[in-house]
Amino acid sequence: MTPEPDRLVDSFGRVHNNLRISVTDRCNIRCVYCMPEQVEFLPRAQLLSFEEIERFVRIAVTLGIDKVRLTGGEPLVRRDLVKLIEKLTRIPGLKDIGLTTNGMLLAPVAQALWDAGLRRINVSLDTMDAARFQQLTRRTGFEQVIEGILAAKAAGFDPVKLNAVAIRGTTEADVVPLAQFARQHRLELRFIEYMPLDAGHQWERAKVLFAAEILELLTLGIGPLRPVADQDPRAPALDYEYHDGGGRVGFIASISRPFCMSCNRLRLTSDGKLRHCLFALEETDLRALLRGGASDAAIAGAVRDCVAAKWEGHEINTARFIQPERLMHAIGG
Ligand code: SAM
Ligand code: SF4
Numbered sequence: 013m014t015p016e017p018d019r020l021v022d023s024f025g026r027v028h029n030n031l032r033i034s035v036t037d038r039c040n041i042r043c044v045y046c047m048p049e050q051v052e053f054l055p056r057a058q059l060l061s062f063e064e065i066e067r068f069v070r071i072a073v074t075l076g077i078d079k080v081r082l083t084g085g086e087p088l089v090r091r092d093l094v095k096l097i098e099k100l101t102r103i104p105g106l107k108d109i110g111l112t113t114n115g116m117l118l119a120p121v122a123q124a125l126w127d128a129g130l131r132r133i134n135v136s137l138d139t140m141d142a143a144r145f146q147q148l149t150r151r152t153g154f155e156q157v158i159e160g161i162l163a164a165k166a167a168g169f170d171p172v173k174l175n176a177v178a179i180r181g182t183t184e185a186d187v188v189p190l191a192q193f194a195r196q197h198r199l200e201l202r203f204i205e206y207m208p209l210d211a212g213h214q215w216e217r218a219k220v221l222f223a224a225e226i227l228e229l230l231t232l233g234i235g236p237l238r239p240v241a242d243q244d245p246r247a248p249a250l251d252y253e254y255h256d257g258g259g260r261v262g263f264i265a266s267i268s269r270p271f272c273m274s275c276n277r278l279r280l281t282s283d284g285k286l287r288h289c290l291f292a293l294e295e296t297d298l299r300a301l302l303r304g305g306a307s308d309a310a311i312a313g314a315v316r317d318c319v320a321a322k323w324e325g326h327e328i329n330t331a332r333f334i335q336p337e338r339l340m341h342a343i344g345g
Pocket of ligand 2: 039040041042043046047085114136340341
């Protein structure tokens with residue numbers, strides 16, 4: 013019998029089974045809420061290799077991690093990402109592998125991702141308007157993203173989830189068109205409240221479009237929704253469904269309804285730093301251990317220490333909040 017893995021429990025009793033892995037800090041677009049226009053990217057040698065990521069995930073699985081999501085930067089700009097997915101799908105005990113992408117490079121590789129064993133895909137799309145897409149991403153490519161989403165559906169991903177960042181003064185006009193597109197293609201739409209991880213430090217609470225307001229716009233523009241029964245209370249998304257059977261809409265209400273007390277996530281940056289929170293101010297240097305000849309047991313010990321030091325939660329809604337130096341694209345959202 014396989015022994016029960018040692019679980020990663022922090023000092024608040026939260027059990028960690030979910031690891032987000034950033035495979036690159038590079039991106040092919042420049043979303044205003046995430047990246048500056050000019051960025052100095054990490055040199056290639058500083059990124060964890062696929063072998064290093066695989067070794068780390070094997071160790072993490074012995075500690076109870078059974079869910080991994082690949083992110084970035086833009087994960088599909090990392091060459092041969094499909095090969096990493098193949099490696100990860102072979103790890104016994106890893107039950108769930110997901111990918112979050114901006115969709116720009118998705119269409120040509122959607123089938124290969126599916127064939128490699130990936131089953132969960134989230135595509136970020138904030139608008140159905142090509143001009144607004146360009147304003148928000150500082151790049152063209154709206155049609156490419158739509159093609160990517162449809163190619164993922166055609167390859168078999170079901171549901172394809174859409175992530176839209178909710179920013180006051182911008183997103184209001186996109187709520188209903190995004191919902192219509194999602195309903196038409198049976199995609200699962202999720203709104204993520206805008207968080208303070210932007211390059212220009214432009215974030216203010218007043219710029220967040222709250223979940224409750226979006227729900228109201230959807231009710232008025234599309235029709236009534238109700239909370240989905242039997243939601244996993246640990247999941248960050250609050251899920252609603254349309255009364256008419258037109259699918260679901262989720263909300264990641266990090267600002268208006270923080271879910272820190274049920275957080276089960278750890279994050280590995282592309283340069284091998286482990287973070288216990290998106291907003292953490294401290295990191296554990298796993299790359300130094302991975303490259304310095306550390307044993308699996310020593311690496312597992314470092315992960316346990318990182319979890320043990322996890323704070324109660326972010327303090328975005330207080331004057332004490334300090335924005336981490338790392339921007340969203342360098343952490344991995
Ligand atoms: N490049 C990929 C993408 O855009 O899907 C993966 C990385 S991106 C950092 C992951 C998610 O974080 C995306 O859904 C993006 O919209 C979201 N995001 C980025 N900056 C954000 C912010 N300041 N507030 C809320 N969500 C943000
Ligand atoms: Fe790139 Fe994703 Fe950040 Fe947009 S949100 S700049 S796509 S990493």
